[in-house]
Amino acid sequence: MSDSHAVAVVGHEEGHSEHPAYQRHHFVSMEQQNETVSFGMWLFLLTEIMFFGGLFTAYLIYRNWYFPAFVAASHTLNLWEGTINTFVLISSSFTMAMGVWCAETKRSKGLIWSLIGTLILGAVFLGIKYDEYHEKYELHHIPGEIFHFNSQGFVHPSAEALKTGEKPLAPDMAAKTEVYFSLYFAMTGMHALHMVIGMVLLSGMLWKASHGGYMNGHIAFVENFGLYWHFVDIVWIFLFPLLYLISRHA
Amino acid sequence: MSTIVSLPDQATARIPKRNYLTNENGLLSWLLTGDHKRIAVLYLISITFFFFIGGALAGMIRLELLTPQSDLMASDTYNKVFTMHGVIMVFLFLVPSVPATLGNFLIPIMIGAKDLAFPKINLLSWYLYLVGGGMTLTAMITGGVDTGWTFTTPMSTHFSNTNVITTGLAIFVAGFSSIFTGLNFIVTIHRMRAPGMTWFKLPLFCWAHYAASILMVLGTPVLAITLVLVVLERTIGIGVFDPTKGGDPILFQHLFWFYSHPAVYIMILPGMGVISEVISTFSRKRVFGYTAVAFSSVAIAVFGFFVWAHHMFIMGVSNYAVLVFSLLTMLVAVPSAIKIFNWAFTLYKGSITFETPMLYAFGFMGLFTIGGLTGVFLGSSGTDIHLTETYFIVAHFHFVMVGGMLMAFLSGVHFWWPKMTGRMYPEKISQLAAVVTFIGFNFTFFPQFLLGMLGMPRRYAAYPHEFQVLNVFSTAGASILGVGYLLPMIYLIWSLKYGEVAGNNPWQATGLEWQIQSPPLTENFTTIPIVTQDVYDYEWLERQKEHEVTHVG
Numbered sequence: 001m002s003d004s005h006a007v008a009v010v011g012h013e014e015g016h017s018e019h020p021a022y023q024r025h026h027f028v029s030m031e032q033q034n035e036t037v038s039f040g041m042w043l044f045l046l047t048e049i050m051f052f053g054g055l056f057t058a059y060l061i062y063r064n065w066y067f068p069a070f071v072a073a074s075h076t077l078n079l080w081e082g083t084i085n086t087f088v089l090i091s092s093s094f095t096m097a098m099g100v101w102c103a104e105t106k107r108s109k110g111l112i113w114s115l116i117g118t119l120i121l122g123a124v125f126l127g128i129k130y131d132e133y134h135e136k137y138e139l140h141h142i143p144g145e146i147f148h149f150n151s152q153g154f155v156h157p158s159a160e161a162l163k164t165g166e167k168p169l170a171p172d173m174a175a176k177t178e179v180y181f182s183l184y185f186a187m188t189g190m191h192a193l194h195m196v197i198g199m200v201l202l203s204g205m206l207w208k209a210s211h212g213g214y215m216n217g218h219i220a221f222v223e224n225f226g227l228y229w230h231f232v233d234i235v236w237i238f239l240f241p242l243l244y245l246i247s248r249h250a
Numbered sequence: 251m252s253t254i255v256s257l258p259d260q261a262t263a264r265i266p267k268r269n270y271l272t273n274e275n276g277l278l279s280w281l282l283t284g285d286h287k288r289i290a291v292l293y294l295i296s297i298t299f300f301f302f303i304g305g306a307l308a309g310m311i312r313l314e315l316l317t318p319q320s321d322l323m324a325s326d327t328y329n330k331v332f333t334m335h336g337v338i339m340v341f342l343f344l345v346p347s348v349p350a351t352l353g354n355f356l357i358p359i360m361i362g363a364k365d366l367a368f369p370k371i372n373l374l375s376w377y378l379y380l381v382g383g384g385m386t387l388t389a390m391i392t393g394g395v396d397t398g399w400t401f402t403t404p405m406s407t408h409f410s411n412t413n414v415i416t417t418g419l420a421i422f423v424a425g426f427s428s429i430f431t432g433l434n435f436i437v438t439i440h441r442m443r444a445p446g447m448t449w450f451k452l453p454l455f456c457w458a459h460y461a462a463s464i465l466m467v468l469g470t471p472v473l474a475i476t477l478v479l480v481v482l483e484r485t486i487g488i489g490v491f492d493p494t495k496g497g498d499p500i501l502f503q504h505l506f507w508f509y510s511h512p513a514v515y516i517m518i519l520p521g522m523g524v525i526s527e528v529i530s531t532f533s534r535k536r537v538f539g540y541t542a543v544a545f546s547s548v549a550i551a552v553f554g555f556f557v558w559a560h561h562m563f564i565m566g567v568s569n570y571a572v573l574v575f576s577l578l579t580m581l582v583a584v585p586s587a588i589k590i591f592n593w594a595f596t597l598y599k600g601s602i603t604f605e606t607p608m609l610y611a612f613g614f615m616g617l618f619t620i621g622g623l624t625g626v627f628l629g630s631s632g633t634d635i636h637l638t639e640t641y642f643i644v645a646h647f648h649f650v651m652v653g654g655m656l657m658a659f660l661s662g663v664h665f666w667w668p669k670m671t672g673r674m675y676p677e678k679i680s681q682l683a684a685v686v687t688f689i690g691f692n693f694t695f696f697p698q699f700l701l702g703m704l705g706m707p708r709r710y711a712a713y714p715h716e717f718q719v720l721n722v723f724s725t726a727g728a729s730i731l732g733v734g735y736l737l738p739m740i741y742l743i744w745s746l747k748y749g750e751v752a753g754n755n756p757w758q759a760t761g762l763e764w765q766i767q768s769p770p771l772t773e774n775f776t777t778i779p780i781v782t783q784d785v786y787d788y789e790w791l792e793r794q795k796e797h798e799v800t801h802v803g
Contacts, residue, residue, distance in 0.1 A: 026365035026442075028778065036367045036441040043433050043467060051471035054479075054505050058490055066496060143495070144487035176496035182488035186479065 022218040034220055041224040045231050052235055055187050059242060062183065066176040072154040072169050073180035074244060076141065078132055082244040085128050086236065092121035093233040100226040103209075103219040111214060111222075115206045118229070122199045129192055133185075141181050149177045187239055194232045201225055265672040265751055269769040284369030285772055289376050290355035291670070294663075296376075297351060298739070300342040300383055305735060307335035312694075312728040315721045320711035328711035329396035330412065334386075336399025341421050342383050344655055345513060348520035349431055349466075350379070352662045353459045355670060357435060359763040360453050362444025362781060364773045367437040368430075375430040382424025389413035389420060398709065400510070403491040403502040407483040415484055418477040425470045425477075428516075432466030435459050444762075446781035453761055453785055454543055458523025461547035465512040465519075465554060473509035476502065500565055507558035515554040517651055518618070519547055521658025522589055525611050528665050529593050531759040532608040533600025536786040539592040546585035553582045563631045564638050572631045579629035586622055590615060605757070606677065609684035610661030617653025617691065621646060624699065639709075642702025645695045653691055660687070660738060667742065668756045672769045673749030679741050687734030693727025760787055 027033040099114030140148040314322040397406040489495025559575040697720040755764040
């Protein structure tokens with residue numbers, strides 16, 4: 001708790017303002033306002049963790065039940081695209097952090113370029129994601145009517161693969177890969193939705209920054225958006241190993 | 251005002267001209283307001299609207315059950331009616347009622363702040379509530395939903411051909427309203443307290459809302475994602491809950507009850523906060539064991555997250571899980587009992603008066619205790635297996651949620667009505683309403699305990715003849731209860747124009763909210779107060795009074 005509460009400040013009639021324009025009327029000081037806003041943002045991110053938590057719970061359970069299906073299905077994901085996307089996203093977190101730093105140190109140009117960089121990297125991520133989704137569509141790996149799983153010989157491995165000791169996936173277990181893909185699309189889709197929301201906010205911020213915004217020291221929005229963007233990044237940092245990497249060759 | 255001085259104020263003959271209601275005029279000044287008190291009023295109006303829709307549906311259910319045959323409506327209509335009754339009452343009335351109205355109005359004032367931390371988000375949450383409510387009504391008008399308010403899979407995902415998607419999304423949206431309210435309360439209580447307002451000087455009302463907000467913030471997102479999965483399963487056929495694709499319908503219940511059991515505490519905790527304030531005021535005593543009552547709120551919130559599977563004892567969860575969840579369920583009784591016992595000790599040797607809020611509070615204590623004790627029957631797996639899906643369940647949760655929560659809500663509305671409007675309601679008729687409500691309530695729901703024990707299942711439009719007598723009792727009680735709810739509606743509206751002017755502190759209570767004018771100014775305080783006095787210091791107040799008398803005498 002800060003000391004800002006320890007001081008009683010005489011209130012003022014509505015309409016008058018003896019404080020900076022960006023201080024809301026119901027706060028005693030800028031310090032209190034900034035602390036409050038950032039606390040609110042952290043709490044919101046906590047609700048986001050719980051939001052994704054439901055999906056992670058489902059993943060945990062089904063992975064235990066249908067382990068071979070999950071291994072086989074994760075093989076069909078494009079590891080390269082996933083890896084590149086991980087780097088793209090981490091880079092975008094870096095440019096975002098640079099943006100926050102530029103706003104703090106009142107570097108207008110730096111802020112604008114950081115935001116542009118973040119926006120481009122976000123778009124690249126979604127572009128690659130689109131390509132992955134498209135590939136899944138062509139392989140009939142989209143849950144629903146068209147779903148079909150026999151790709152890359154997991155159900156009927158080639159003679160060569162059998163020689164190397166690979167075991168065929170039982171047909172009933174192969175059917176369970178649909179659960180994996182359901183979770184894959186629900187989790188990455190929810191993540192992508194967060195990216196899209198983030199990019200809309202980024203565009204707004206960029207517009208404001210290019211009109212000289214955030215140079216007066218009032219950068220709570222930039223800071224909190226930074227937290228949001230890093231959070232979306234962290235969700236991906238969990239999704240990538242869970243969906244792409246774990247026991248690909250179990 | 252630099253310290254809290256709780257002296258009886260002179261009842262002014264008229265309402266102060268400048269207050270939050272008259273500060274600005276016009277519809278837009280209301281629809282775009284950032285004032286937590288105005289938003290509370292907006293909520294009060296819209297929540298009351300939904301309460302009466304939900305109540306009308308309840309009336310239809312009770313009418314149908316007057317006779318053993320399904321004669322008033324066909325079975326599928328009946329399914330839609332009880333589903334809508336549940337959805338509206340739970341998500342659009344019980345969950346938001348006390349927090350969004352009384353909590354919104356009072357928390358900033360009680361802690362000496364000018365507003366909630368995020369006024370715009372507060373307004374946004376009201377709009378989200380309206381959108382959610384509007385979508386629910388749309389779903390109801392365009393064909394209804396028949397899954398029950400629990401949306402249990404696979405009924406909701408595969409077999410129901412009604413408006414599950416619209417209703418699911420409606421609750422998703424309304425859920426965010428609840429998340430934002432909780433978030434706002436937590437941040438406000440942490441960061442916006444006036445100088446001197448330490449955690450242990452917080453009114454118990456604030457503690458209760460703090461605990462309930464933790465549940466809103468952590469539980470509601472899980473419900474949100476669960477409903478998203480149901481919608482995705484219905485629209486594009488992902489198979490997370492579909493056994494034919496390897497999914498598990500029971501997983502839905504785990505996720506659903508992970509929110510919806512704590513939701514019971516989201517409803518009841520704020521109600522308990524109201525009761526603490528009312529009991530203390532009308533027995534002129536400090537709440538006995540303040541710290542214990544405060545921490546018991548938090549304990550209920552924490553335990554509340556670990557008991558969800560007691561809704562699933564007959565769903566094929568393992569015996570071990572049944573045992574553990576049974577035990578954890580019993581544990582919740584401890585903090586709840588701490589509250590009840592401490593209120594009883596508060597009353598002990600107090601100078602008790604029976605104003606309307608106090609009558610409702612007594613109603614709360616009685617009904618909630620019965621609701622809680624019958625919960626033990628259901629928490630024990632042996633009796634639970636016999637009673638599950640019978641009217642015993644229906645009676646139990648109505649005793650807790652309606653008998654508990656609704657009584658507390660009415661208690662709180664009456665208690666703070668003078669503060670919110672500046673006017674008193676007619677005392678005699680409001681006392682009558684409290685008594686009628688209590689009698690009507692018992693008449694309605696006590697027979698349902700018996701029906702449940704005899705084995706009458708819930709959610710059927712028709713039933714065997716031997717259950718009719720008790721059902722007639724129940725329906726008769728429901729009409730008395732209906733009168734009990736309509737009365738306050740009428741005289742409270744009447745009081746807006748003709749009620750006696752209340753003055754700042756009609757109950758001679760100690761809270762910060764009673765030290766400012768009624769109705770309050772838009773910014774609550776002309777000067778941010780410095781809190782030096784203990785909370786509920788009625789002893790001090792009485793001494794001051796004696797002092798005055800001796801001086802005057």
